[in-house]
Amino acid sequence: MRSIMVLLVIFLLGPAPFAEAEIWACKKGDGGEIYSDHSLGGQCRKLEKLPELIPAPVTPVPKSREEAGTGILQPRPAEPEQTPVAGGGRKIDPPSYDMITIHDVKATPNYNGALGTAVYQADMRLMNEDPDWTAAEVCVEVHFRDPPKIFIDVQQARCLEGLKSLENRAFTVVYIGTIPAKVSPVEADVHVLSVKWVK
DSSP: OHHHHHHHHHHHHOSOGGGGOOOEEEEOTTSOEEEESSOOSSSEEEOOOOOOOOOOOOOOOOSSTTTTTTSSOOOOOOOOOOOOOTTOOSTTOOOOGGGEEEEEEEEEEEEETTTTEEEEEEEEEEEEOOSSOEEEEEEEEEEEEOTTSSSOEEEEEEEEEEEOTTOEEEEEEEEEEEOOSSOOOOEEEEEEEEEEEEO
16 A cells, blocks of 8 residues: 555656756866866856766676677686606606616626627616506616726617516626727626606
8 A cells, every 4th residue: 555655646746856966067276177966166057958868788797707708608728638757756657767776787798809709798687666567668778897997888778578566587788899908807887778667
């Protein structure tokens, strides 16, 4: 009942009186103008004819950041694939080369004066100390030198295949060359060149 009475009063009185608010333009001391809904005194004038107000267009609020600006959903960039890194510590990372250890290295020279050849042999044991990964291929390099490090200085590389986890295997690297100026015992320095790991 009360809502019907309010509608009846609005219908009888017409539009609300606040729709016809006054606007005054007043000059400031520096020559500029300020606007107010009442006279501020001094040099003020009432603006009689005002331009009609134009409603601003309503734009829908974008639902997501992809819709903002373009209006077209853009696919999210694919996350970069994880690349295995030796010794990185993640589940996808193979072990570092340090998990292949070298033991019991013994170097032996064999000189053949009739053929003028020298054969240097390095016997060793290679151990895969990783409990989960197999070394599908282990390549080592042997540096043969005489103890004074004057007459013999040669290198030889060789690869071993299928060294399983926690396996210890004998391995031999042989170098064949010419007899040096002075025959002598040899020493062998061995290090791992590369490892291909598989699970």
